[in-house]
Amino acid sequence: MKRILVTGGAGFVGSHLCERLLGEGNEVICLDNFFTGQKRNVVHLLDNPFFELVRHDVINPFVVEVDEIYNLACPASPVHYQYNPIKTVKTSVMGAINMLGLAKRIRAKVLQASTSEVYGDPKVHPQTESYWGHVNPIGTRSCYDEGKRVAETLFMNYHQQNGVRIKIIRIFNTYGPHMHPNDGRVVSNFIVQALKGNNITVYGKGDQTRSFQYVDDLINGMTKMMATSDDFTGPVNIGNPGEFTILELAQKVITLIGSKSKIVYEPLPSDDPLQRQPDISLAREKLNWEPKIPLDKGLVKTIEYFDQLLKES
Numbered sequence: 001m002k003r004i005l006v007t008g009g010a011g012f013v014g015s016h017l018c019e020r021l022l023g024e025g026n027e028v029i030c031l032d033n034f035f036t037g038q039k040r041n042v043v044h045l046l047d048n049p050f051f052e053l054v055r056h057d058v059i060n061p062f063v064v065e066v067d068e069i070y071n072l073a074c075p076a077s078p079v080h081y082q083y084n085p086i087k088t089v090k091t092s093v094m095g096a097i098n099m100l101g102l103a104k105r106i107r108a109k110v111l112q113a114s115t116s117e118v119y120g121d122p123k124v125h126p127q128t129e130s131y132w133g134h135v136n137p138i139g140t141r142s143c144y145d146e147g148k149r150v151a152e153t154l155f156m157n158y159h160q161q162n163g164v165r166i167k168i169i170r171i172f173n174t175y176g177p178h179m180h181p182n183d184g185r186v187v188s189n190f191i192v193q194a195l196k197g198n199n200i201t202v203y204g205k206g207d208q209t210r211s212f213q214y215v216d217d218l219i220n221g222m223t224k225m226m227a228t229s230d231d232f233t234g235p236v237n238i239g240n241p242g243e244f245t246i247l248e249l250a251q252k253v254i255t256l257i258g259s260k261s262k263i264v265y266e267p268l269p270s271d272d273p274l275q276r277q278p279d280i281s282l283a284r285e286k287l288n289w290e291p292k293i294p295l296d297k298g299l300v301k302t303i304e305y306f307d308q309l310l311k312e313s
């Protein structure tokens with residue numbers, strides 16, 4: 001049995017990770033400041049004696065004895081990370097410093113939840129890990145993009161300078177149950193809008209693309225990365241190469257729900273990346289990992305979750 005710290009553990013991805021790690025017989029400490037996370041995501045774990053929930057902000061040091069750290073604390077939806085951009089930078093950068101400092105002191109292995117956003121609005125397609133990216137350092141998304149880029153730098157520096165055992169994964173758009181209904185990201189927005197019969201808000205012409213990964217596939221990739229040999233630090237892309245336009249996503253959601261919602265077009269937010277698709281050759285080779293759940297199947301599971309949630313509220 002390992003003792004594992006999950007920062008951002010009450011969020012969308014973190015709650016699935018806590019569940020998986022507990023299920024595999026580990027002891028889990030879930031740390032969260034509940035900025036975008038919710039207790040309802042982990043309430044079913046609270047009776048488990050091997051699960052602890054701690055309210056704490058990663059910009060402040062945290063001391064605990066653990067074997068592994070998954071550093072997920074950071075708002076991921078553009079609406080939320082742009083709400084207080086200075087805080088977003090602090091969370092990424094000071095959170096990374098605090099978790100790396102802790103890992104160094106207690107000799108724990110530490111995994112960083114980085115993002116495809118480090119590639120910015122990419123000029124290389126699909127994106128490979130060797131691509132350095134195309135990021136506007138002063139744009140509306142920069143608090144998140146640059147914060148995550150500095151976090152990667154810090155992870156590499158602590159590894160090279162102090163021998164800290166690190167793992168960096170670059171996560172591409174992920175969706176599934178436990179997303180917040182007001183999270184603002186495209187999959188949850190479209191599903192909630194379609195279930196309520198409201199207009200579906202497509203930003204721009206809807207011809208921008210994203211590659212959507214179901215959360216279970218991400219958790220498989222994340223835990224495989226943590227378990228693999230210390231020599232492989234990453235960064236490694238973890239995403240589903242299936243690429244869709246946002247308009248295609250809207251139409252799929254409407255069809256799967258059988259909704260009467262209409263598509264409306266709203267202005268495209270600034271610096272919104274035009275295209276995004278992971279090259280996952282490295283993950284296939286080093287982790288023997290690839291996503292298994294196609295978009296339609298994952299959407300059905302996610303729709304069931306939101307349908308139930310809306311009925312309860």
Ligand code: NAD
Nearest residue numbers: 008011012013033034035036037057058073074076171174
């Ligand atoms: P989320 O917003 O649902 O979860 C983030 C969690 O971190 C929340 O529980 C939030 O309350 C917590 N948090 C935020 N700031 C904190 C702070 N200062 N101290 C402590 N806790 C804090 O987002 P998510 O989709 O679950 O993302 C989890 C991680 O994965 C993030 O680091 C995100 O950048 C990364 N990621 C996610 C995606 C995706 O598509 N879901 C893509 C790329 C990267």
Ligand code: UDP
Nearest residue numbers: 078184185186187189201202203208246272
């Ligand atoms: N988007 C949209 N309607 C929405 C929410 C998002 O058209 O209600 C678009 C957004 O402009 C972007 C894509 O969907 O092009 C993915 O947005 P999201 O916020 O989910 O993630 P990110 O832009 O960080 O990939």
